[in-house]
Amino acid sequence: MTGLDRLSYQSRWFHVSPERKFLLWAVMMTLAFTLPPWGQGIEILFTAGLTCWLLRLSVWRWCRWMALPFGFLVIGVVTILFSVSRDPQSLLVSLPVGSYWLGITSSGLITANETFWRSLAALASTFWLVLNLPFPQLIVLLKRARVPRLLTEQILLTWRFIFILLDEALAIHRAQTLRFGYRSLPKSYRSLAMLVGLLFTRVLIRYQQMATTLDIKLYQGDFHL
Structure with missing residues (x-):
């Protein structure tokens, strides 16, 4: 993607x-x-x-x-x-x-x-x-089509978190591969289970970091679109 x-x-x-x-x-x-x-x-x-x-x-x-x-x-x-x-x-x-x-x-x-x-x-x-x-042109298109602002913001956040999810998953998978976590089928299943569990935790941490950043910037509930 x-x-x-x-x-x-x-x-x-x-x-x-x-x-x-x-x-x-x-x-x-x-x-x-x-x-x-x-x-x-x-x-x-x-x-x-x-x-x-x-x-x-x-x-x-x-x-x-x-x-x-x-x-x-x-x-x-x-x-x-x-x-x-x-x-x-x-x-x-x-x-x-x-x-x-x-x-x-x-x-x-x-x-x-x-x-x-x-x-x-x-x-x-x-x-x-x-x-x-x-994607910025898609946001412009949605605004000119008078799509509700809340829906546009949800699309923006979803798109942003897709890349956060992919970035974290690739980083974890790369670390596991360097440690031969996918060398055999049993190890692959174990590494995949660990990846899913750790990914959930890492994404929550990234979300908390984003929320803290928005609070520092005096976020008032609306994104600048």
Whole structure:
């Protein structure tokens, strides 16, 4: 996540206003939900090329980042693709499972194909927005959209604590690795349990330090956004 955040500051469109980026994302999402599958495939290629050009990325790196959500997408599409029926004649391809038949119907095949390309196009568009919209610009966008201040502050604090959590987890994991804490499977489980317990304590300490810093700066309940 820290890598994605750094890349957003290196984008060629870093100085483009967040409203324009959001508008382009809205257009991409509209096309993703209205175009036929072949059009959605073209949009995916366009979005991938635009993302790689703006961020100076290789296509292989973009594909690796898309691999994790792509796996969840495939699982969801598979559940749509297969159906259970008592009549094997209604299935294009079927496999007997007890007194039922597991197979693929023509309507399920069409729905799965449409869902796959629509979701992938929407995912690529959202990924483009995340990679090209630095967090300060997101705060500006939320303020101009008249999002309640309390919700904006909660988003800001959550984003901040994500990095604190990652920083502490990496520091503990690095220390354990230097002491050969992950040399074997039993030691790995023991080190992981220690990491989780210690991480909770370290994050609470960091929170107390932040609260003390805010009190020193005469915090009155509102963040400067």
